[in-house]
Amino acid sequence: MVDTILDIRGLTTRFATPRGVAKALDTVNLTVGQGDALAVVGESGCGKTVLALSILGLIPDPPGRVTEGQALFQGRDLLRMSEQELQAIRGNKISMIFQEPMTSLNPVFRVGRQIAEPLMLHRGMNETEALEQAEELLDQVGIPHPHMRVRSFPHELSGGMRQRVMIAMALACEPDLLLADEPTTALDVTIQAQIMNLLAELRERTGASGMLISHDLGVVAGFSNRVAVMYAGRIVELASTVGLYAEPLHPYTQGLFHSLPRPPGKKSGITALTPIPGAVPGIFDRPAGCTFHPRCRRAFARCRGQEPPLFDLGNGRSVRCWLHETTPPAVESQDKA
Amino acid sequence: MNDSKPTILHIEQLQKHYPVRGGLFGTRQGLVRAVNGLDLNLRQGETMGLVGESGCGKSTLARLVLGLEAPTAGTLLLKSKPLHQWDQPELRRTVQMIFQDPYSSLNPRWKIGSIIREPLDILGQGPASERKDKAARILERVGLRPDDLARYPHEFSGGQRQRVAIARALAPEPELVVCDEPVSALDVSIRAQVLNLLHELQQDFGLTYLFISHDLSVIGHLCDRVAVMYLGRIVELASKQNFFIAPLHPYARALLTAVPVADPTATIRPMPLRGDLPSPLNPPQGCSFHPRCPHCMEICTRETPLLQKKTTGHSVACWLHQSPPTSHSPTPNRRNDK
Numbered sequence: 170m171v172d173t174i175l176d177i178r179g180l181t182t183r184f185a186t187p188r189g190v191a192k193a194l195d196t197v198n199l200t201v202g203q204g205d206a207l208a209v210v211g212e213s214g215c216g217k218t219v220l221a222l223s224i225l226g227l228i229p230d231p232p233g234r235v236t237e238g239q240a241l242f243q244g245r246d247l248l249r250m251s252e253q254e255l256q257a258i259r260g261n262k263i264s265m266i267f268q269e270p271m272t273s274l275n276p277v278f279r280v281g282r283q284i285a286e287p288l289m290l291h292r293g294m295n296e297t298e299a300l301e302q303a304e305e306l307l308d309q310v311g312i313p314h315p316h317m318r319v320r321s322f323p324h325e326l327s328g329g330m331r332q333r334v335m336i337a338m339a340l341a342c343e344p345d346l347l348l349a350d351e352p353t354t355a356l357d358v359t360i361q362a363q364i365m366n367l368l369a370e371l372r373e374r375t376g377a378s379g380m381l382i383s384h385d386l387g388v389v390a391g392f393s394n395r396v397a398v399m400y401a402g403r404i405v406e407l408a409s410t411v412g413l414y415a416e417p418l419h420p421y422t423q424g425l426f427h428s429l430p431r432p433p434g435k436k437s438g439i440t441a442l443t444p445i446p447g448a449v450p451g452i453f454d455r456p457a458g459c460t461f462h463p464r465c466r467r468a469f470a471r472c473r474g475q476e477p478p479l480f481d482l483g484n485g486r487s488v489r490c491w492l493h494e495t496t497p498p499a500v501e502s503q504d505k506a
Numbered sequence: 507m508n509d510s511k512p513t514i515l516h517i518e519q520l521q522k523h524y525p526v527r528g529g530l531f532g533t534r535q536g537l538v539r540a541v542n543g544l545d546l547n548l549r550q551g552e553t554m555g556l557v558g559e560s561g562c563g564k565s566t567l568a569r570l571v572l573g574l575e576a577p578t579a580g581t582l583l584l585k586s587k588p589l590h591q592w593d594q595p596e597l598r599r600t601v602q603m604i605f606q607d608p609y610s611s612l613n614p615r616w617k618i619g620s621i622i623r624e625p626l627d628i629l630g631q632g633p634a635s636e637r638k639d640k641a642a643r644i645l646e647r648v649g650l651r652p653d654d655l656a657r658y659p660h661e662f663s664g665g666q667r668q669r670v671a672i673a674r675a676l677a678p679e680p681e682l683v684v685c686d687e688p689v690s691a692l693d694v695s696i697r698a699q700v701l702n703l704l705h706e707l708q709q710d711f712g713l714t715y716l717f718i719s720h721d722l723s724v725i726g727h728l729c730d731r732v733a734v735m736y737l738g739r740i741v742e743l744a745s746k747q748n749f750f751i752a753p754l755h756p757y758a759r760a761l762l763t764a765v766p767v768a769d770p771t772a773t774i775r776p777m778p779l780r781g782d783l784p785s786p787l788n789p790p791q792g793c794s795f796h797p798r799c800p801h802c803m804e805i806c807t808r809e810t811p812l813l814q815k816k817t818t819g820h821s822v823a824c825w826l827h828q829s830p831p832t833s834h835s836p837t838p839n840r841r842n843d844k
Contacts (some may be wrong), residue, residue, distance in 0.1 A: 212693035213664075313781075327782045328560075357559040357720060357781050362764035366776070384694060387723075387766025410770040428698035429768055430727030433750050439705055439728065446696030448663045 173241075174346055174378045175224070176200040180238035182216075182223045185231060191452040193219040195402040196238070198479070201346065202463060206372065208393035210386065210425075214449050216402040217382045219349050225265060228301045243344070247383045261291040264339035266332075268351040270340075273335060274323040278420040281307075281319025281333045306337040310367060329360035336367065343375055352380045365391055386429060390414060395485070398422050401460040404479065408486045418488045420465045421445070459491070467492060468484070513586075514682055514714050515548035515571065517657050520580035521738075522566050526787065528827075540566040541577070542738030545813055547683070553715040555729030557722060557761065559783050563738040564718045568684045571716060573597050602680035604685035608667035609764040616647070618670055619655030625678045633809050641677060647710075648673045648703060665696035669703065671781070676707060682714045689724060701728055716828065722765045726750055731819075734758045737786055737794040740813055746819040754822040756799050793825065801826055 175303060181424065182194040194216045196421035201207045222228050223387060224240050240247040247255065259265075264287075267273040284306055294302065300319060307315035310333040323331055332352060339347060349368065353361035365388060372379050381392050389396060389410070396413045398406040398421065406419040417423045424445035447464045450456060452470050456463055464471040471491050479487045480495050522541040525534045540563045548554050558564050569575045570582060574590055582589045584600065592600075605611040612621055612762075619705060622641040642652040648669040659667055668688065675683055688704070689697040698792060708715060719725050725732055725746075732749040734757065742755040744806040753759045760779040781798050784790055790797050796806040805825050813823040822828075 190641075212695060221809070274666075317599050329782055357783075358722070358764040358766075359559060359760060360782065361766070363544070385766065385770040386694070390768050390770040391766055414770050416769065425694055426768070428695045430698075430701065430723045432723065432725045441702050441705065442698040442727070444702060445695035446697060446699075448665055449693070 172203040173200050174203050174205075174243060175199075175380070176239075176241040177220075177224065178239045178241070180220070180223060180235065180240060181232060182219050182228060182235045184233045188453055191235070191403055193452065196221060197399075199397055199403055199404065199407075201378050201380055204376055204378055204397060206381065206393045208381045208383060208389040209399060209495065210383060210389055210396055211399035212384055212449055214401075214452070215399040217384075217399055218350055220399075221265065221350050221380070221382055225259055225263065225348070225349045226250070226252075250343075257291070260287040260339075260344075261342045262344055263346045263348065264342070264344040265348040266335050266348065266352045267337050268354050271328070271331065271355070272300070274331060276323050279320050279322055280326070281321075284319075284334065284338045284341055289337065292344050302341070303337070306341055307334070307372070309340070310334075310337045311363070312337075328356055329363065332356060332360075332364055333367070336364070336371070340371060340375070344377055347372070347377050347379045348382075351384070351390060352381075354383075354385075361388070370390065384423065386414075398425075401455055403489065404459065405461065405489045406487070407479070412484070412486060416484075417491050418465050418482075418493060420462075420492070421461050424464070444495075461481075509787065510549055511549040513547055514550045514584070515546070515716070516581065516583040516586070517544060517546040517571075518581040520544045520546075520567075520570065520582055521578045522563075522570055523578045528548045532701065538786050539738050539789060540786055542786075542789070544735075544739055546733055546743070548714055548716060550681075550714055551708075551712055552730045553717050553728055555725035555732045556716060556718045556735055557720060557725055558730060558735035559764070561783050561786065563737045563786065564735055565583055565686055565734070566738075568603070568686050568718055569718070571682075571684055572601055572603055598708050599629055599678045600637055601682045602675040602678065602685065603684040603686065604668075604671055604675050604688045604716060607666055607691050608671050609691075611671055613666055614659050616658075616660075617655065618657055618659070620652075621659075621670060622655070622674045622677050625674060626673055631678065632767065641673075644677050645670075647707070648676075649699075663696075663700060665692055668692060668700055672700075672703065672707070676711065676713075679711065679712070682716065683717045684718070686718045687720070688717075690719065690721065697724075704728065720763060734761065737784065737789050738796070739823065741795065741823045742821070743813065744822075748817075748820045752820075754816060754820065754827050755795075756801050756822045756826070793823075 177197055177199040184191045184193055197220060209220060211217050226247060228235060231476050235248055270448055281303045284303035288294045288299040288302055304315045304319050307318055312330060312333050330336050353364050356364065368394060383389050393410050396408055396410050397404050400421050406422050417426055425445040428445060430442060438443050440451040445464050458474050459472040459477055461466040477489050477491045479489045480493050482486045482493060482495060520541055524540060525537040526536045526538060528535045556564055565788045570577050584592060597756060619641055622645060623637050626640060628636040642655060645654060646652055650666060651671055652689050689700050692700060707713060717729055729746055731745055733740050734755060742758045753762055763775050779798050792808045793806040793811055805827060810827060811823045811825050813821050814828050815821045816827055
């Protein structure tokens with residue numbers, strides 16, 4: 170068994186809104202092993218991004234607050250650290266790549282300066298050393314003419330280049346864990362392929378663990394070895410990537426796969442897709458019982474009345490669905506023991 | 507298979523150049539060649555998929571086809587009549603559009619009923635009561651309830667809003683619908699619903715779609731033919747089968763390689779393409795793809811290849827697939843239709 174680098178237990182995040190308290194994350198249990206690449210998949214509003222922000226202590230408080238649970242990073246609970254302790258870890262041991270390279274770079278500083286900042290902060294380098302290192306990092310992420318590019322401002326770079334700068338910044342301090350929240354969503358497919366190849370290559374070279382948040386089952390297939398599928402703030406299926414793609418078990422996961430257009434075969438004509446009916450319920454309209462039951466083709470009486478626990482099917486696979494009811498060893502109860 | 511169908515849209519050597527002004531006196535500093543010598547034909551009832559990276563001129567082409575912009579040069583015939591000779595109401599009745607973002611394309615202060623009725627009101631189609639009935643019918647057809655007419659856009663989810671946008675586009679019973687990334691902003695499960703709906707509506711109303719998308723899986727699902735655009739030109743035009751099974755242009759092959767496959771056991775193919783799309787302000791000499799092309803030859807840096815038929819239903823603009831000019835270089839048609 171690999172060592173665990175990140176162990177999330179019972180993580181619950183709530184937001185206070187004028188309409189009441191919204192539970193954006195509901196008792197999430199997840200582990201990322203050393204060297205693992207975990208993908209968190211789900212549609213908008215399922216809590217993927219809140220999960221990443223909760224781990225890093227970046228939930229704006231108020232209105233949000235992590236109300237329960239632990240996030241053990243190398244054995245220490247991130248949620249109980251002071252802001253100072255967290256700052257020593259963020260951008261150093263754990264770094265994050267955000268979706269929008271346009272908004273996550275500071276427009277008034279040269280990119281070299283921005284990459285150098287974590288190096289000066291965490292590694293105690295002086296400005297000259299840090300800028301030299303920044304140039305080296307730009308070269309590593311495949312930016313041509315790095316000695317000129319360190320002096321560029323973000324607006325002088327294309328979207329793909331900016332995302333490379335973000336990656337260079339995230340890698341500056343050789344993090345043990347890299348969180349990437351939809352890193353390629355704003356990019357063209359050709360640039361997406363370049364960035365995902367780069368991430369895989371860098372992870373291989375540095376041995377960093379990765380956590381990728383994405384809605385794209387194609388991107389996830391190429392990056393991860395484990396997948397967590399989220400729906401309405403909860404994990405509904407957890408499996409090895411190969412296992413999940415070979416045989417998705419939760420009706421929601423199955424629905425996601427059926428919604429994907431398949432590459433066209435030799436015959437012409439169009440076969441209709443099988444979408445999931447309805448839409449993801451709003452955070453205040455989550456139904457009782459299993460939150461997926463109103464959209465589920467296989468729902469039965471029990472699904473409407475009682476929420477299923479995450480059933481452990483062995484082999485690192487668990488499913489939150491009454492169709493897969495096994496004798497109780499739910500992950501939640503195990504963790505508390 | 508659709509070869510016998512009449513042409514609804516004929517585009518030949520279309521150009522749209524935008525001057526870039528700057529400096530103290532606003533003098534012209536350069537020219538953005540957003541659409542630069544583009545040829546395309548749409549047949550009645552087909553779905554033409556238009557793919558390309560951002561900045562290649564897809565949306566400018568859409569605006570030209572809709573008559574929202576006047577071309578700098580070239581021919582644009584809608585039902586054999588030059589677009590600029592159409593009168594506005596008749597053009598709007600014939601060509602409609604669906605935009606990418608259903609959050610910004612619907613007026614938040616208007617009720618759904620008014621949004622869908624607006625084109626009918628402007629075009630003066632029938633008495634008021636009839637227009638109201640029609641709006642209700644079309645709303646039901648796209649999968650919403652007639653009593654949703656009295657609600658506001660904010661009461662709907664992204665997928666439902668896109669249904670409203672589709673209803674508005676179809677209300678005046680257009681023949682050609684320009685869809686500019688209509689499902690890109692939607693979640694996977696909702697995207698499938700909207701794709702199915704677009705296909706059903708096409709069958710029911712005999713619509714022709716110009717379907718712009720950067721997502722090849724969506725194009726592969728919905729379209730009959732695929733046109734690949736690169737820096738303002740079509741570089742490959744093929745039936746869907748030909749395109750997905752035997753793409754010819756190195757750029758088209760790169761695009762297909764870049765599509766992530768939802769299969770973890772698939773071998774990861776190396777990305778043959780380096781770098782970004784060059785600026786349309788200063789496109790490279792010769793074939794505009796040559797700086798990124800893994801097969802670049804000497805001629806590619808000098809001469810621009812034209813779109814030529816390779817086999818039935820498969821055209822490509824690439825020197826790998828055509829013989830170089832012998833005596834003179836082909837001069838692009840510079841007829842000005844204005």
